[in-house]
Amino acid sequence: MRSRAQWRADRRGLVLDRGAHFAAREARQRAARRALDRAHLAEMAARIDKAAFTRADMVELIGAQLPVDVPGEPRESIEQMVDAVGVRISAPRRAHEREGHEKYTLNVIMAEEARVFALADERDTRARLDVRSAGWDGLSGDQARAVANIAAAPFLVQPLYAPAGAGKTHSLRALRAGAERCGKEVLVVAPTGKAVDEAMQEGVGDRGLTLAKALHLLDTGELQLHTRTVVVVDEASMVGTQDLRRLLEAATAARVKTVLVGDPYQLAPVKARGGMFEQLCDELPWAQRLSEVWRIRDREERHASLAVRSGHGNRLRKAIGWYRSHDRLHTGDAIAMAADALDAYLADRAAGKDRTHCWSATPGR
Numbered sequence: 001m002r003s004r005a006q007w008r009a010d011r012r013g014l015v016l017d018r019g020a021h022f023a024a025r026e027a028r029q030r031a032a033r034r035a036l037d038r039a040h041l042a043e044m045a046a047r048i049d050k051a052a053f054t055r056a057d058m059v060e061l062i063g064a065q066l067p068v069d070v071p072g073e074p075r076e077s078i079e080q081m082v083d084a085v086g087v088r089i090s091a092p093r094r095a096h097e098r099e100g101h102e103k104y105t106l107n108v109i110m111a112e113e114a115r116v117f118a119l120a121d122e123r124d125t126r127a128r129l130d131v132r133s134a135g136w137d138g139l140s141g142d143q144a145r146a147v148a149n150i151a152a153a154p155f156l157v158q159p160l161y162a163p164a165g166a167g168k169t170h171s172l173r174a175l176r177a178g179a180e181r182c183g184k185e186v187l188v189v190a191p192t193g194k195a196v197d198e199a200m201q202e203g204v205g206d207r208g209l210t211l212a213k214a215l216h217l218l219d220t221g222e223l224q225l226h227t228r229t230v231v232v233v234d235e236a237s238m239v240g241t242q243d244l245r246r247l248l249e250a251a252t253a254a255r256v257k258t259v260l261v262g263d264p265y266q267l268a269p270v271k272a273r274g275g276m277f278e279q280l281c282d283e284l285p286w287a288q289r290l291s292e293v294w295r296i297r298d299r300e301e302r303h304a305s306l307a308v309r310s311g312h313g314n315r316l317r318k319a320i321g322w323y324r325s326h327d328r329l330h331t332g333d334a335i336a337m338a339a340d341a342l343d344a345y346l347a348d349r350a351a352g353k354d355r356t357h358c359w360s361a362t363p364g365r
Helices: 002-009 018-035 038-045 055-065 074-085 107-120 141-152 168-181 193-201 211-220 241-253 276-283 299-310 313-325 334-350
Strands: 157-161 185-190 207-210 229-233 257-262
Touching: 038 055, 038 074, 038 107, 055 074, 107 241, 107 276, 141 157, 141 168, 157 276, 168 185, 168 229, 168 257, 185 193, 185 211, 193 207, 207 211, 211 241, 229 241, 241 257, 241 276, 257 276, 299 313
Parallel strands: 157 257, 185 207, 185 229, 229 257
Antiparallel strands: none
């Protein structure tokens, strides 16, 4: 009793505003009821950063957003919510398969991907570029073929599959020359400022913007696309599906040719659903590919590098055998290998070498 009296007499004591308390409780209860609404469930689930995910991924995502006052037992509620929004895209897990083998997606993800493919079907004859064989000096056979096909195609969305060292920059410069003959400017867009700077230094475009900046300027109306524009998206495999859809919607509405350039084996976008670039390369008949690696001088090493990157079976075994027989394959425990890699990196940096382009380059490629 004495303590209560002291608390009441202390001016620093807590004064309970009962009205505010009940108002806050009512707000939490409204949020809990709204959480059970299917539309809101889909909105919560759409925040996932994977196009295909496990049930555990969705349980974690919805559980983190679930209000504390949701009616019922929380675990049962979460499981019901996952059942309501998840769409299975794999066969049910069999007895010998591990938990997490089953894959799911969402209707909103499938709708967004369908929208990208619908945009990829858009065409306009004004999208053609004036690329001439006189400007193909120094291009390899597959580079010249890819450039010619992209320039002649009326499709507004044009993927170009280009592994590292395949002469992407050389090819894009030829496309830029074709655009200039038509009185068009080339806008280079990339996920990172470094990629934009490198593309501009290589003479790929007339203007460069990061993807985030380009989308912001499009939203505010400060960036206007028109038929005299060609958009080149570098490192397209690192672009999330939502950003890709937004960019393509703006570009196709303006009847602009968009050339998506990248390597599907590159890192996926960070905290954003990706994979659309690889799908477009695989499923669009007019997608172009650069298949030869020019950054490596040795022909056998070129083939071995591509096999290690994307090969399997006997082709991959032969490539590993080539690296082993040429003293390129070193093994050890994780700590020793990490230390060796760091030492080699620091030694090359001290020698003035750029570790982001560590292969020997063929002049002009």
